[in-house]
Amino acid sequence: MPQSEPQRESGAFLDGYRTEAGILREHGTKKSKKLSKEAMMLRMKKDAANIRRYRKISDDVLTMKENNVYTENALKLTTQLLDWNPEFYSVWNYRRDILTNYMFVGLDVEKKHKLLVGELMFVLSKLKSFPKCYWIWNHRKWCLMNDERANWSAEMQLVAQFFEVDPRNFHVWQYRRFIVQCMKDGMVSEQGKDLLDFEEFAFTTKMINKDISNFSAWHNRSDLVVKLFANSPEASEEKEDSLRKYLEVFNRKSKKDFLELELNLFQNAIYTDPDDSSVWIYIRWLFGDYFLSDLSFKESVDIINRTYQVISELAQLEKEDNHGRDNQWCLKTQVYLLKQLYKVYKAEGTNDYPEDDARQFLEKRNRLIELDPMRARRYTDFSLTSK
Amino acid sequence: MEPQQFLGDLHVEYIKNLFRKPVYIEHWMAEHLKMNALYWGIGALFLMHHNAEFEKEDVVSFILECYDTRSGGFGSAPRHDAHLLSTLSALQVLKLYDALDAVSAEKRSLTVQFIKGLQLPDGSFEGDRFGEVDTRFVYTAIQSLAILEELTPEIVDPAVNFILRCQNFDSSFGMVPGAESHSAQAFTCLGTLAICHALDKLQNVETLEWWLSDRQVANGGLNGRPEKLPDVCYSWWVLSCLGILDKLNYVDSEKLTHFILSSQNSESGGISDRAGNECDVYHTFFGLAGLSLLGKENLEPIDPIYGLPVNVTKTIKKYPYN
Ligand SMILES: [Zn+2]
Numbered sequence: 284m285p286q287s288e289p290q291r292e293s294g295a296f297l298d299g300y301r302t303e304a305g306i307l308r309e310h311g312t313k314k315s316k317k318l319s320k321e322a323m324m325l326r327m328k329k330d331a332a333n334i335r336r337y338r339k340i341s342d343d344v345l346t347m348k349e350n351n352v353y354t355e356n357a358l359k360l361t362t363q364l365l366d367w368n369p370e371f372y373s374v375w376n377y378r379r380d381i382l383t384n385y386m387f388v389g390l391d392v393e394k395k396h397k398l399l400v401g402e403l404m405f406v407l408s409k410l411k412s413f414p415k416c417y418w419i420w421n422h423r424k425w426c427l428m429n430d431e432r433a434n435w436s437a438e439m440q441l442v443a444q445f446f447e448v449d450p451r452n453f454h455v456w457q458y459r460r461f462i463v464q465c466m467k468d469g470m471v472s473e474q475g476k477d478l479l480d481f482e483e484f485a486f487t488t489k490m491i492n493k494d495i496s497n498f499s500a501w502h503n504r505s506d507l508v509v510k511l512f513a514n515s516p517e518a519s520e521e522k523e524d525s526l527r528k529y530l531e532v533f534n535r536k537s538k539k540d541f542l543e544l545e546l547n548l549f550q551n552a553i554y555t556d557p558d559d560s561s562v563w564i565y566i567r568w569l570f571g572d573y574f575l576s577d578l579s580f581k582e583s584v585d586i587i588n589r590t591y592q593v594i595s596e597l598a599q600l601e602k603e604d605n606h607g608r609d610n611q612w613c614l615k616t617q618v619y620l621l622k623q624l625y626k627v628y629k630a631e632g633t634n635d636y637p638e639d640d641a642r643q644f645l646e647k648r649n650r651l652i653e654l655d656p657m658r659a660r661r662y663t664d665f666s667l668t669s670k
Numbered sequence: 671m672e673p674q675q676f677l678g679d680l681h682v683e684y685i686k687n688l689f690r691k692p693v694y695i696e697h698w699m700a701e702h703l704k705m706n707a708l709y710w711g712i713g714a715l716f717l718m719h720h721n722a723e724f725e726k727e728d729v730v731s732f733i734l735e736c737y738d739t740r741s742g743g744f745g746s747a748p749r750h751d752a753h754l755l756s757t758l759s760a761l762q763v764l765k766l767y768d769a770l771d772a773v774s775a776e777k778r779s780l781t782v783q784f785i786k787g788l789q790l791p792d793g794s795f796e797g798d799r800f801g802e803v804d805t806r807f808v809y810t811a812i813q814s815l816a817i818l819e820e821l822t823p824e825i826v827d828p829a830v831n832f833i834l835r836c837q838n839f840d841s842s843f844g845m846v847p848g849a850e851s852h853s854a855q856a857f858t859c860l861g862t863l864a865i866c867h868a869l870d871k872l873q874n875v876e877t878l879e880w881w882l883s884d885r886q887v888a889n890g891g892l893n894g895r896p897e898k899l900p901d902v903c904y905s906w907w908v909l910s911c912l913g914i915l916d917k918l919n920y921v922d923s924e925k926l927t928h929f930i931l932s933s934q935n936s937e938s939g940g941i942s943d944r945a946g947n948e949c950d951v952y953h954t955f956f957g958l959a960g961l962s963l964l965g966k967e968n969l970e971p972i973d974p975i976y977g978l979p980v981n982v983t984k985t986i987k988k989y990p991y992n
Binding site for chain 1: 694695701749800846874876880896917919921
């Protein structure tokens with residue numbers, strides 16, 4: 284048959300991805316040297332066999348999936364394929380269908396648990412190499428949700444191991460919250476659930492003391508504080524003095540006393556690293572409406588002023604240490620506090636907001652415009668009355 | 671030397687190359703991202719006014735091949751399972767080519783059912799039938815239904831309530847209630863509220879605007895969370911949020927432009943997460959999207975709510991429908 288002019292090969296479009304062009308690389312992948320023609324040919328040759336194998340096994344698995352083949356052999360093939368490419372979400376889906384429709388059938392709780400323990404080991408081996416892959420974490424959760432004998436404390440230990448490697452991996456934090464929720468769901472006593480929240484709160488203190496710039500820990504703390512105030516756990520015989528104080532404060536639902544305790548914590552943190560934004564974001568929250576709305580006018584004015592004082596002292600020290608340069612986080616927090624103070628006066632219906640504070644506000648805000656010109660516009664929009 | 675000129679022609683070539691015959695094993699292993707890659711790649715071409723680099727019929731027939739008859743959604747590649755993420759990308763690309771009609775009425779109504787069927791009682795969406803919940807999926811579901819003009823109060827109201835529950839102590843948003851804030855999640859949440867015409871329900875807007883503008887670091891780039899390195903893709907995730915709140919001027923656009931331009935690859939085209947790193951189509955698209963929001967390089971203006979050119983989104987009927 285005579286060759287006609289080259290036709291667009293049907294299905295050739297988007298057959299895959301070519302050469303150096305990537306889709307979504309691991310963040311921070313350093314640029315590699317451009318391959319020479321020879322090196323490229325060599326690599327293609329080397330890859331060709333792998334590609335054949337990979338395509339063969341993908342094809343086989345997808346065909347079995349399409350034919351609803353649920354067998355042990357099919358499960359084995361998904362293991363092989365996922366071992367190679369744990370991002371292949373359709374294969375995780377298929378694997379779950381095999382487990383549900385075949386492997387679990389006829390198993391009692393204990394046997395099912397044993398099977399899932401093996402599954403968790405496979406998942407763990409994948410997570411170790413891909414700790415940020417959504418699909419793998421999701422599969423782990425699915426396993427645990429299907430196991431009536433799930434061992435939650437083992438999962439908490441696993442979380443601890445992952446924190447050793449990266450204490451800010453948000454998948455791990457999310458997983459920890461999931462485990463805690465599962466543990467709570469399995470508890471009958473409300474007090475038990477609340478105390479678990481309190482243990483988690485204590486854990487954030489531990490993480491913060493280890494590294495005050497662990498924002499994930501500050502975040503989790505804020506989330507737990509809201510829960511603990513809502514449920515006000517009964518005080519138990521907590522041994523450690525500092526923890527007992529917190530437990531009492533939650534029990535009495537005293538936001539004012541909580542702020543007093545936190546004042547110590549964040550004072551320590553801002554002196555440790557005044558340039559780290561984590562704690563400053565937390566302070567902003569402590570003086571937001573969630574807390575202030577529970578305090579009397581006098582209490583609010585008092586604690587805002589004292590905090591302002593603490594930060595002013597640090598600001599002074601910072602300035603001396605940095606050849607007259609102001610610390611921006613001190614300034615930003617100062618203007619914020621002055622504005623919150625203004626709101627407190629407003630809410631009380633008085634016009635006694637100190638003139639000196641209004642002047643300080645303007646002065647510090649203008650200083651920020653100078654020091655942080657990238658964000659000049661947000662400062663000019665920021666006034667005592669802006670909402 | 672880091673490039674300071676915009677290398678549009680090289681980027682067009684880079685994207686065209688991307689979709690040629692695969693040769694390395696990694697290309698095959700990235701199939702689970704193909705539909706997303708199509709949206710990033712073609713989205714990038716449209717931003718650079720290169721709408722005709724690919725044949726519309728090729729693109730459409732590829733997308734139809736990815737239709738998953740078992741569920742009614744679109745998978746990331748032919749024979750892959752449907753997921754909300756790939757379904758939105760498929761609909762976005764069809765919308766770019768004004769080709770939604772290529773999906774038959776029957777299939778289309780199954781797609782609507784597929785999406786709506788993934789909403790849970792608390793208003794959230796799971797990405798597929800296996801229960802993973804994330805504000806990303808709320809956004810992809812809501813934008814998909816917006817493109818199909820199938821939003822209803824029964825879907826929208828609980829979704830909005832769920833999104834509002836994801837706002838954190840720092841006023842930004844996480845993937846579920848209680849999860850740490852991240853600017854990509856902030857985008858999905860603000861985008862959802864905007865599509866649902868519910869931005870007026872947003873609390874602590876000023877603190878959120880500060881959180882967003884604090885993402886800009888000294889070299890002009892934006893990061894995703896406090897104390898993290900800057901990355902070109904946040905030029906979209908953060909900037910789109912500021913765009914939705916009408917506060918683009920809360921960051922320094924010249925410095926950000928400089929950061930994005932220095933992340934271009936001056937040999938083979940494309941943009942990487944930051945200067946000196948390997949490029950990919952994801953960062954190429956989001957880098958261009960950022961430049962477009964800043965009104966740079968004569969790019970097609972992009973809609974911060976939808977991630978599609980404004981001239982495309984203006985043809986989408988806006989909720990609430992009258
Ligand atoms: Zn990135």
